[in-house]
Amino acid sequence: MQINLSKTGRLFAGTALAMSLASQVSWATTLPTNANTNTVRGKLTLTHISASQWRADYEFDKAIDGLRFRKIGEYREQAWKPGANLAVAAQDKDKDGDKDSYLSTSGSTTRFSFFIRPYGQFVEGEYAPINQFTDGGAAIYMGFFLPDAILNQQTSKLTLEIHYQGLKDQTVLPPTKRSNAEDSAQAYAYFGPQKVSKAGAMQVVLDPAMPEWMRDMLLSTSAKVSSYFASAYHRPLLTPLLMTVALSDLESKGLSIKGGASHGQINFRISGKQSIIESPTLRDAFNQLIAHEIAHIWQNNLPHDGIGEEAPWIHEGGAEAMSLDALLSSGLWDKEKFNAMQTKRWKECETLSNSGTDLATNYRAHYVCGMKRFDDTKLNIVTIWRALIDESERSGKVYSEQMVREVVARLQHR
Numbered sequence: 001m002q003i004n005l006s007k008t009g010r011l012f013a014g015t016a017l018a019m020s021l022a023s024q025v026s027w028a029t030t031l032p033t034n035a036n037t038n039t040v041r042g043k044l045t046l047t048h049i050s051a052s053q054w055r056a057d058y059e060f061d062k063a064i065d066g067l068r069f070r071k072i073g074e075y076r077e078q079a080w081k082p083g084a085n086l087a088v089a090a091q092d093k094d095k096d097g098d099k100d101s102y103l104s105t106s107g108s109t110t111r112f113s114f115f116i117r118p119y120g121q122f123v124e125g126e127y128a129p130i131n132q133f134t135d136g137g138a139a140i141y142m143g144f145f146l147p148d149a150i151l152n153q154q155t156s157k158l159t160l161e162i163h164y165q166g167l168k169d170q171t172v173l174p175p176t177k178r179s180n181a182e183d184s185a186q187a188y189a190y191f192g193p194q195k196v197s198k199a200g201a202m203q204v205v206l207d208p209a210m211p212e213w214m215r216d217m218l219l220s221t222s223a224k225v226s227s228y229f230a231s232a233y234h235r236p237l238l239t240p241l242l243m244t245v246a247l248s249d250l251e252s253k254g255l256s257i258k259g260g261a262s263h264g265q266i267n268f269r270i271s272g273k274q275s276i277i278e279s280p281t282l283r284d285a286f287n288q289l290i291a292h293e294i295a296h297i298w299q300n301n302l303p304h305d306g307i308g309e310e311a312p313w314i315h316e317g318g319a320e321a322m323s324l325d326a327l328l329s330s331g332l333w334d335k336e337k338f339n340a341m342q343t344k345r346w347k348e349c350e351t352l353s354n355s356g357t358d359l360a361t362n363y364r365a366h367y368v369c370g371m372k373r374f375d376d377t378k379l380n381i382v383t384i385w386r387a388l389i390d391e392s393e394r395s396g397k398v399y400s401e402q403m404v405r406e407v408v409a410r411l412q413h414r
């Protein structure tokens with residue numbers, strides 16, 4: 001059986017978008033030439049207007065000329081239709097990569113709208129834009145709704161307050177509120193007919209087409225693993241945790257599980273014919289993926305973000321090691337399975353190393369070779385991560401190569 005497991009989420013992508021400044025490239029006359037220090041304030045209302053359509057209404061405190069988003073593959077091209085007073089700008093890119101820019105066709109204005117349709121694709125290393133449920137529900141990633149403003153041919157930072165409006169009698173679950181609106185938007189908003197249910201300390205929204213074995217497995221694994229993390233890492237969750245699981249594209253061949261952790265949330269999308277046929281391999285894969293994403297939640301269970309943008313091997317390799325430990329210690333896996341899964345990852349790392357792959361930039365190497373780096377310290381992974389979480393809390397800094405080196409050296413010499 002071909003199992004394709006991948007995490008589509010860039011974890012805690014942070015404020016890369018808001019910080020993007022135009023530079024270096026020659027622009028069409030109407031596109032920005034440099035960054036403006038003026039901040040534009042605004043309001044975004046995302047409204048579910050019909051079974052398969054949403055409308056994003058942007059309003060600003062001053063008239064602007066257009067909006068400029070970080071490009072996410074073909075997402076906006078295929079799923080976003082600009083309102084009547086907006087046109088797609090010609091190709092636009094700067095040192096931070098490609099942009100999707102939209103310019104007003106009727107002079108400066110304080111309002112723009114977009115009509116958004118379901119979209120099943122995703123870009124590797126990015127969050128899936130929309131996870132569609134079989135009952136018409138959807139989880140929409142809000143981090144892709146944060147543009148810069150284009151004003152007087154310059155790029156201005158746009159600060160948005162976001163509101164959500166569902167269809168009649170629909171459940172609407174906005175992302176968990178954080179200290180600033182931009183951080184709050186780095187997560188999914190759920191619109192749909194399902195009510196929230198409980199799994200231990202977690203809240204869950206599960207696709208109603210899910211077979212019973214899968215529902216039972218998801219609920220019991222989440223409850224066991226999250227309570228293990230709370231006790232092993234001596235930290236209850238600071239914010240409530242929501243898990244959504246969508247089944248989509250069940251006609252397609254094979255099986256794929258895509259998931260990602262974002263602020264206060266874990267979101268999965270399960271696709272393919274074979275994804276709903278029970279097997280021991282599939283159970284193991286599910287268990288491990290859930291435990292991996294829950295590990296990220298604990299890595300970031302701090303008043304500030306613990307996970308930074310650099311050295312992804314730390315949080316990805318860390319989450320791999322933490323997940324295997326959690327599955328063994330909570331009794332979901334026996335020692336034999338634990339050893340087999342650990343050896344499998346070490347071998348994958350060895351194969352990558354032998355093939356001359358650049359381990360610092362390879363997506364899988366972050367997971368398997370990152371995990372091996374923690375294993376090679378011969379320290380208990382819980383001991384290491386308790387110390388890293390404490391250190392990040394004490395210093396207010398994100399996890400870094402230097403922090404790992406210092407923490408590991410201290411633990412090895414005590």
Ligand SMILES: [Zn+2]
Binds near residue numbers: 315316319
């Ligand atoms: Zn991960």
